Amino acid sequence: MFKNESGFEKIINRLNIDTKPSPAHRENLRRQMLSAFNETNIGPWQKFGRTIMKSPIAKLAAAAVIIVGLTLSVNLFTKSILTTSPIIPTASAAEVLAEAAQAVCNLRSVHIKARMRTDPYDNFASINLDRRLVSLELWKQVDDNNVTRWRYEKPGRVMVTEGEDWDNSVLLIRGEHACKWKGPGGSVGDLKRLLDVDKVLDSEIQRAEDRSSRFTLTNEKGFFGRNKLVLTIDANAQGDFTNDWCKNKYITNSDNRRIYTFDPKTKLLERLKIYIYPSEKQKVLAFEIRQIEYNIDIDPKLFTLKVPKDAIWYEEPKDLGEKYQQMGSKEVAQAFFEAFANKNWDEVVKFWTVSAVSEDTKRYYGELEIIRIGEPFKSGLYPGWFVPYEIRLKNGTIQKHNLAVRNDNPAKRYVVDGGF
Numbered sequence: 001m002f003k004n005e006s007g008f009e010k011i012i013n014r015l016n017i018d019t020k021p022s023p024a025h026r027e028n029l030r031r032q033m034l035s036a037f038n039e040t041n042i043g044p045w046q047k048f049g050r051t052i053m054k055s056p057i058a059k060l061a062a063a064a065v066i067i068v069g070l071t072l073s074v075n076l077f078t079k080s081i082l083t084t085s086p087i088i089p090t091a092s093a094a095e096v097l098a099e100a101a102q103a104v105c106n107l108r109s110v111h112i113k114a115r116m117r118t119d120p121y122d123n124f125a126s127i128n129l130d131r132r133l134v135s136l137e138l139w140k141q142v143d144d145n146n147v148t149r150w151r152y153e154k155p156g157r158v159m160v161t162e163g164e165d166w167d168n169s170v171l172l173i174r175g176e177h178a179c180k181w182k183g184p185g186g187s188v189g190d191l192k193r194l195l196d197v198d199k200v201l202d203s204e205i206q207r208a209e210d211r212s213s214r215f216t217l218t219n220e221k222g223f224f225g226r227n228k229l230v231l232t233i234d235a236n237a238q239g240d241f242t243n244d245w246c247k248n249k250y251i252t253n254s255d256n257r258r259i260y261t262f263d264p265k266t267k268l269l270e271r272l273k274i275y276i277y278p279s280e281k282q283k284v285l286a287f288e289i290r291q292i293e294y295n296i297d298i299d300p301k302l303f304t305l306k307v308p309k310d311a312i313w314y315e316e317p318k319d320l321g322e323k324y325q326q327m328g329s330k331e332v333a334q335a336f337f338e339a340f341a342n343k344n345w346d347e348v349v350k351f352w353t354v355s356a357v358s359e360d361t362k363r364y365y366g367e368l369e370i371i372r373i374g375e376p377f378k379s380g381l382y383p384g385w386f387v388p389y390e391i392r393l394k395n396g397t398i399q400k401h402n403l404a405v406r407n408d409n410p411a412k413r414y415v416v417d418g419g420f
Helices: 005-014 023-038 044-051 056-071 079-084 090-103 190-195 200-211 329-341 345-352 359-365
Strands: 109-117 133-142 148-154 157-162 168-173 177-181 214-221 227-235 256-262 269-276 284-294 312-314 369-373 385-392 398-406 415-418
Touching: 329 345, 329 369, 329 385, 329 398, 329 415, 345 415
Parallel strands: 177 312
Antiparallel strands: 109 133, 109 284, 133 148, 148 157, 157 168, 168 177, 214 227, 227 256, 256 269, 269 284, 369 385, 385 398, 398 415
16 A cells, blocks of 8 residues: 555656646545545445546546555466566556556557457457457547547458547448448447557546456566566456346457556557456457557548448438337337338338348348247347347248347437347
8 A cells, every 4th residue: 555655646746647636635635545445345446436536637546546456356366477477566557557648648640450259240349259360450540630530440341430529430331331320439339448549548447447347467578588568457247147148249248358568668558468258167369459550651541431322321210200119129120020021121221220221131031931029138238129039031041039129319219230
């Protein structure tokens, strides 16, 4: 713990922030940190989350509390880590986190090459532990006007976006389906938080506050005896898994370990590995950053997409009146498949919210037969419902799956969001 004023003062003074806390505020912050740590009935990260996580200064200084608490929790470390990767002293650990946060303040561009265990055409944030690792690349650039642009790309989809609020985003899937949307994250979701190296530490500290993640910061030897700083974060799956359909389909819906590797001199992120634990005896590498380049020249054209003229656009659900607003999730699933069975494409797009139904989709799903529509259920953190279904396609194939439907849209009606 902080046994004297100097350790705390040193951490605060290393935070190169324009607004410094007043002496009274500084003393109050110190007392709250110590009080949070001394609570024995709850974890330190849970306590300080309710007391001091109110400002950037507090968030970074609070990292010290996390490290202090963890140094006393020996069950978080394996014997090999204790013997070969000494835990960084508390004050130094807090300084490292502060320095790493400062190291990325002046970044103008980032290029990340990674691999992820996922379906090439599925959402960027989704994982599939049965799939092989596929390539994933990210480019981020901040121009002279401080406008941020992103590009995410994997084999089956590419997305570009502009602005921190992602108000100008375009997604292209398989070269034929396109989508525009408003709101942070889009189909990238939690992956953006993990790859946003500018804010990764602040983000992870916030996660520790909200979700009781467990931190360890160690100094290890890498290849050729090179030192490296390793931040390891263990987290439990988040959400309601009374029905475990969503378990292990996203990083936040999984028991996971995130291992960040920093350069000890520059404090810049070098690597990231994410392991998923489907069971106590299983560990699967779900994601890894293999290379990061900082402050490189990026062609502005990379942040534009050439969308085909005949692309099918995913659209915001339209207000279709009281009839559709009153339909429940199961009713929507029933009506959706009935529309395919009757080849009523105008009705299909009302629930699927696309500008048109592709010819391939018409041939594959047209004249299907509904065998069963099950009872909707919740799973994980998904804001909508999953509706079990069983259908027989025209070619005789039986398809069983769960249709994802949600109504958190301006039209306030259920629409199909996935599982089809």
